[in-house]
Amino acid sequence: MFIELLERVGSRIEKQDTFWRKSLSPVLRLAITLCYLVTGDSYKTLSYGFRVAHNTISLIIPKTCKAITAEYLKDVLACRTMPEQWKEHIAVTCPPNGGSHHYDYKGFHSIVLLALVDTDYKFLNVDVGTNVCSSDTGIFSTTALREALEINTLGLPEPVPLHGDDTPVSFSVIGDDAFALRSDSQ
Structure with missing residues:
Protein backbone atom coordinates (compact mmCIF):
# COMPACT_ATOMS: atom_id res chain seq x y z
CA MET A 1 0.00 0.00 0.00
CA PHE A 2 2.86 2.36 0.81
CA ILE A 3 4.45 1.80 -2.60
CA GLU A 4 1.11 2.27 -4.36
CA LEU A 5 0.53 5.53 -2.50
CA LEU A 6 4.09 6.67 -3.22
CA GLU A 7 3.64 5.95 -6.93
CA ARG A 8 0.51 8.10 -7.01
CA VAL A 9 1.69 11.07 -4.94
CA GLY A 10 5.49 10.90 -5.29
CA SER A 11 5.72 13.40 -8.11
CA ARG A 12 3.47 15.81 -6.22
CA ILE A 13 5.70 15.85 -3.11
CA GLU A 14 9.09 15.63 -4.79
CA LYS A 15 11.34 18.67 -4.34
CA GLN A 16 14.39 19.67 -6.34
CA ASP A 17 17.91 19.60 -4.91
CA THR A 18 19.55 23.00 -4.72
CA PHE A 19 23.13 24.18 -4.61
CA TRP A 20 22.72 24.69 -0.85
CA ARG A 21 20.94 21.51 0.18
CA LYS A 22 19.76 18.09 -0.90
CA SER A 23 15.98 17.76 -0.75
CA LEU A 24 14.19 15.15 1.32
CA SER A 25 12.98 12.21 -0.75
CA PRO A 26 9.28 11.59 -1.42
CA VAL A 27 9.70 8.28 0.44
CA LEU A 28 10.76 10.09 3.60
CA ARG A 29 8.11 12.79 3.21
CA LEU A 30 5.35 10.20 2.86
CA ALA A 31 6.70 8.06 5.72
CA ILE A 32 6.77 11.05 8.08
CA THR A 33 3.23 12.04 7.12
CA LEU A 34 1.77 8.56 7.46
CA CYS A 35 3.52 8.07 10.80
CA TYR A 36 2.05 11.33 12.02
CA LEU A 37 -1.46 10.42 10.82
CA VAL A 38 -1.31 6.96 12.40
CA THR A 39 0.32 7.79 15.74
CA GLY A 40 -0.56 11.44 16.28
CA ASP A 41 2.98 11.97 17.61
CA SER A 42 4.19 15.54 17.97
CA TYR A 43 6.50 17.07 15.40
CA LYS A 44 9.26 17.05 18.03
CA THR A 45 8.86 13.30 18.60
CA LEU A 46 8.83 12.62 14.86
CA SER A 47 11.95 14.74 14.43
CA TYR A 48 13.90 12.35 16.65
CA GLY A 49 12.62 9.26 14.86
CA PHE A 50 13.24 10.55 11.34
CA ARG A 51 16.18 12.89 12.02
CA VAL A 52 14.39 15.80 10.38
CA ALA A 53 13.91 19.16 12.07
CA HIS A 54 10.46 19.67 13.61
CA ASN A 55 9.96 22.94 11.72
CA THR A 56 10.64 21.08 8.45
CA ILE A 57 8.16 18.38 9.47
CA SER A 58 5.58 21.10 10.12
CA LEU A 59 5.86 22.02 6.43
CA ILE A 60 6.04 18.46 5.06
CA ILE A 61 2.89 17.06 6.68
CA PRO A 62 0.34 19.63 5.43
CA LYS A 63 1.81 19.66 1.92
CA THR A 64 1.83 15.85 1.72
CA CYS A 65 -1.75 15.65 3.02
CA LYS A 66 -2.82 18.16 0.36
CA ALA A 67 -1.03 16.09 -2.30
CA ILE A 68 -2.80 12.90 -1.18
CA THR A 69 -6.14 14.68 -1.18
CA ALA A 70 -5.55 16.17 -4.62
CA GLU A 71 -4.47 12.80 -6.05
CA TYR A 72 -7.39 10.80 -4.67
CA LEU A 73 -10.09 13.48 -4.75
CA LYS A 74 -11.77 12.38 -7.98
CA ASP A 75 -11.48 8.67 -7.08
CA VAL A 76 -12.82 8.92 -3.56
CA LEU A 77 -14.82 12.12 -3.28
CA ALA A 78 -16.26 12.54 -6.73
CA CYS A 79 -19.23 14.87 -6.56
CA ARG A 80 -22.44 13.36 -7.85
CA THR A 81 -24.01 15.26 -10.71
CA MET A 82 -27.00 13.12 -11.74
CA PRO A 83 -30.15 12.24 -9.75
CA GLU A 84 -29.52 8.51 -10.25
CA GLN A 85 -26.05 8.82 -8.71
CA TRP A 86 -27.47 10.31 -5.51
CA LYS A 87 -29.68 7.24 -5.11
CA GLU A 88 -26.78 4.77 -5.30
Whole structure:
Protein backbone atom coordinates (compact mmCIF):
# COMPACT_ATOMS: atom_id res chain seq x y z
CA MET A 1 0.00 0.00 0.00
CA PHE A 2 2.86 2.36 0.81
CA ILE A 3 4.45 1.80 -2.60
CA GLU A 4 1.11 2.27 -4.36
CA LEU A 5 0.53 5.53 -2.50
CA LEU A 6 4.09 6.67 -3.22
CA GLU A 7 3.64 5.95 -6.93
CA ARG A 8 0.51 8.10 -7.01
CA VAL A 9 1.69 11.07 -4.94
CA GLY A 10 5.49 10.90 -5.29
CA SER A 11 5.72 13.40 -8.11
CA ARG A 12 3.47 15.81 -6.22
CA ILE A 13 5.70 15.85 -3.11
CA GLU A 14 9.09 15.63 -4.79
CA LYS A 15 11.34 18.67 -4.34
CA GLN A 16 14.39 19.67 -6.34
CA ASP A 17 17.91 19.60 -4.91
CA THR A 18 19.55 23.00 -4.72
CA PHE A 19 23.13 24.18 -4.61
CA TRP A 20 22.72 24.69 -0.85
CA ARG A 21 20.94 21.51 0.18
CA LYS A 22 19.76 18.09 -0.90
CA SER A 23 15.98 17.76 -0.75
CA LEU A 24 14.19 15.15 1.32
CA SER A 25 12.98 12.21 -0.75
CA PRO A 26 9.28 11.59 -1.42
CA VAL A 27 9.70 8.28 0.44
CA LEU A 28 10.76 10.09 3.60
CA ARG A 29 8.11 12.79 3.21
CA LEU A 30 5.35 10.20 2.86
CA ALA A 31 6.70 8.06 5.72
CA ILE A 32 6.77 11.05 8.08
CA THR A 33 3.23 12.04 7.12
CA LEU A 34 1.77 8.56 7.46
CA CYS A 35 3.52 8.07 10.80
CA TYR A 36 2.05 11.33 12.02
CA LEU A 37 -1.46 10.42 10.82
CA VAL A 38 -1.31 6.96 12.40
CA THR A 39 0.32 7.79 15.74
CA GLY A 40 -0.56 11.44 16.28
CA ASP A 41 2.98 11.97 17.61
CA SER A 42 4.19 15.54 17.97
CA TYR A 43 6.50 17.07 15.40
CA LYS A 44 9.26 17.05 18.03
CA THR A 45 8.86 13.30 18.60
CA LEU A 46 8.83 12.62 14.86
CA SER A 47 11.95 14.74 14.43
CA TYR A 48 13.90 12.35 16.65
CA GLY A 49 12.62 9.26 14.86
CA PHE A 50 13.24 10.55 11.34
CA ARG A 51 16.18 12.89 12.02
CA VAL A 52 14.39 15.80 10.38
CA ALA A 53 13.91 19.16 12.07
CA HIS A 54 10.46 19.67 13.61
CA ASN A 55 9.96 22.94 11.72
CA THR A 56 10.64 21.08 8.45
CA ILE A 57 8.16 18.38 9.47
CA SER A 58 5.58 21.10 10.12
CA LEU A 59 5.86 22.02 6.43
CA ILE A 60 6.04 18.46 5.06
CA ILE A 61 2.89 17.06 6.68
CA PRO A 62 0.34 19.63 5.43
CA LYS A 63 1.81 19.66 1.92
CA THR A 64 1.83 15.85 1.72
CA CYS A 65 -1.75 15.65 3.02
CA LYS A 66 -2.82 18.16 0.36
CA ALA A 67 -1.03 16.09 -2.30
CA ILE A 68 -2.80 12.90 -1.18
CA THR A 69 -6.14 14.68 -1.18
CA ALA A 70 -5.55 16.17 -4.62
CA GLU A 71 -4.47 12.80 -6.05
CA TYR A 72 -7.39 10.80 -4.67
CA LEU A 73 -10.09 13.48 -4.75
CA LYS A 74 -11.77 12.38 -7.98
CA ASP A 75 -11.48 8.67 -7.08
CA VAL A 76 -12.82 8.92 -3.56
CA LEU A 77 -14.82 12.12 -3.28
CA ALA A 78 -16.26 12.54 -6.73
CA CYS A 79 -19.23 14.87 -6.56
CA ARG A 80 -22.44 13.36 -7.85
CA THR A 81 -24.01 15.26 -10.71
CA MET A 82 -27.00 13.12 -11.74
CA PRO A 83 -30.15 12.24 -9.75
CA GLU A 84 -29.52 8.51 -10.25
CA GLN A 85 -26.05 8.82 -8.71
CA TRP A 86 -27.47 10.31 -5.51
CA LYS A 87 -29.68 7.24 -5.11
CA GLU A 88 -26.78 4.77 -5.30
CA HIS A 89 -25.51 3.11 -2.13
CA ILE A 90 -21.85 2.67 -1.36
CA ALA A 91 -21.31 -1.04 -0.77
CA VAL A 92 -19.23 -1.74 2.32
CA THR A 93 -17.76 -5.20 2.65
CA CYS A 94 -17.83 -6.88 6.01
CA PRO A 95 -14.58 -6.21 7.89
CA PRO A 96 -12.52 -9.33 8.70
CA ASN A 97 -14.08 -11.14 11.67
CA GLY A 98 -16.72 -8.40 11.76
CA GLY A 99 -19.64 -10.79 11.99
CA SER A 100 -22.84 -8.85 12.55
CA HIS A 101 -21.22 -5.89 14.30
CA HIS A 102 -21.37 -3.80 11.12
CA TYR A 103 -24.64 -5.24 9.75
CA ASP A 104 -27.43 -2.66 9.80
CA TYR A 105 -31.21 -2.90 9.85
CA LYS A 106 -31.39 -2.24 6.09
CA GLY A 107 -29.44 -5.43 5.35
CA PHE A 108 -26.13 -3.74 4.49
CA HIS A 109 -22.75 -3.65 6.14
CA SER A 110 -22.08 -0.10 7.25
CA ILE A 111 -19.82 2.01 9.40
CA VAL A 112 -21.21 4.87 11.46
CA LEU A 113 -19.78 8.36 10.99
CA LEU A 114 -20.83 10.94 13.56
CA ALA A 115 -19.45 14.40 12.77
CA LEU A 116 -19.65 17.98 14.01
CA VAL A 117 -19.21 20.70 11.38
CA ASP A 118 -19.14 24.48 11.59
CA THR A 119 -21.14 26.96 9.52
CA ASP A 120 -18.48 26.81 6.80
CA TYR A 121 -18.94 23.00 6.51
CA LYS A 122 -15.54 22.34 8.06
CA PHE A 123 -15.23 19.23 10.22
CA LEU A 124 -14.56 20.08 13.85
CA ASN A 125 -14.95 16.62 15.38
CA VAL A 126 -15.42 13.14 13.91
CA ASP A 127 -16.21 9.75 15.45
CA VAL A 128 -16.00 6.81 13.03
CA GLY A 129 -16.41 3.07 13.34
CA THR A 130 -18.88 2.59 16.17
CA ASN A 131 -21.08 -0.51 16.09
CA VAL A 132 -24.13 0.13 13.88
CA CYS A 133 -26.40 -1.50 16.45
CA SER A 134 -25.95 1.61 18.61
CA SER A 135 -28.26 4.60 18.27
CA ASP A 136 -26.94 8.06 17.40
CA THR A 137 -27.52 9.10 20.99
CA GLY A 138 -25.74 5.99 22.26
CA ILE A 139 -22.76 6.68 20.02
CA PHE A 140 -22.63 10.34 21.03
CA SER A 141 -22.76 9.41 24.72
CA THR A 142 -19.41 7.61 24.39
CA THR A 143 -17.53 10.40 22.59
CA ALA A 144 -14.91 12.75 23.96
CA LEU A 145 -16.93 15.60 22.43
CA ARG A 146 -19.93 14.88 24.67
CA GLU A 147 -17.71 14.74 27.73
CA ALA A 148 -16.01 18.02 26.81
CA LEU A 149 -19.39 19.69 26.28
CA GLU A 150 -20.66 18.44 29.65
CA ILE A 151 -17.63 19.51 31.68
CA ASN A 152 -17.24 22.71 29.66
CA THR A 153 -13.65 22.19 28.47
CA LEU A 154 -14.16 23.05 24.78
CA GLY A 155 -13.41 26.71 25.35
CA LEU A 156 -16.66 27.96 23.85
CA PRO A 157 -16.99 31.76 23.91
CA GLU A 158 -19.34 33.49 26.31
CA PRO A 159 -22.86 34.20 24.98
CA VAL A 160 -23.05 37.22 22.64
CA PRO A 161 -25.97 39.11 21.09
CA LEU A 162 -26.97 38.24 17.54
CA HIS A 163 -26.75 40.95 14.89
CA GLY A 164 -29.42 43.59 15.51
CA ASP A 165 -30.30 42.37 19.02
CA ASP A 166 -29.01 42.98 22.53
CA THR A 167 -29.92 39.64 24.15
CA PRO A 168 -26.87 37.38 24.60
CA VAL A 169 -27.25 33.97 22.92
CA SER A 170 -25.18 30.91 23.85
CA PHE A 171 -23.18 29.04 21.25
CA SER A 172 -24.97 25.80 20.34
CA VAL A 173 -24.44 22.36 18.89
CA ILE A 174 -27.41 21.41 16.71
CA GLY A 175 -28.43 17.84 15.88
CA ASP A 176 -31.50 16.05 14.60
CA ASP A 177 -34.35 14.75 16.76
CA ALA A 178 -32.32 11.68 17.81
CA PHE A 179 -30.47 13.92 20.25
CA ALA A 180 -32.09 15.21 23.40
CA LEU A 181 -32.49 18.96 23.79
CA ARG A 182 -30.21 20.07 26.62
CA SER A 183 -28.80 23.28 27.95
CA ASP A 184 -25.24 23.67 29.20
CA SER A 185 -26.53 23.55 32.75
CA GLN A 186 -27.83 19.97 32.42
